[in-house]
Amino acid sequence: MILGLIVACEIGFWAVIVLGLFARYILKARRLGLVLIALAPVIDLVLLTLTAVHLRSGADAEWAHGLAAVYIGFSIAYGHRMVRWADITFSRRFDHGPPLARLSGTDYTVACWKDVARTLLATVTSTLVLFGLIWLVGNPAETTALEQWYGILLVILGIEVVWAVSYTIWPRPLKKINVAIQL
Secondary structure (H helix, E strand, O other), rough: HHHHHHHHHHHHHHHHHHEEEEEHHOOOOHHHHHHHHHHHHHHHHHHHHHHHHHHOOOOOOOOHHHHHHHHHHHHHHHHHHHHHHHHHHHHHHHHOOOOOOOOOHHHHHHHHHHHHHHHHHHHHHHHHHHHHHHHHHHHHOOOHHHHHHHHHHHHHHHHHHHHHHHHHHOOOOOOOOOOOOOO
């Protein structure tokens, strides 16, 4: 049941964003678009509430409950960035907006370290949500499925740090600009 809720919330998250961008760029209804996009965090709140109610009603804690906590943490940390990416992409496609920038060199390295900070925020947020769900269940013997997520979160953070360190040591090459010389 909880896995279906996570999938439904993910679909709902992207549905309100796409509908908001459609309203903004196709229908030219900027206010409606903003309202629809603003509903995305509400979907996370609904998922958190439904997960807590499901656990509180006596359901056994499963890995899917932990996945809901991790989803919420990463949605909080990366949600704004994903919406901004979607907005730029929609703007470029339907409103002649600027293209997405491809970073290189030091700019890409800095972006990697910003992602480390976002992933750290997502990890901390997910951990706090997991703590809350474990507290809600109240029985440590029934929460091992939730506690297993701590190690997974550390692995995710570790991969992000290794990625950033690798681009700190070996930066992405600067873009080559082809300039035609006219004689």
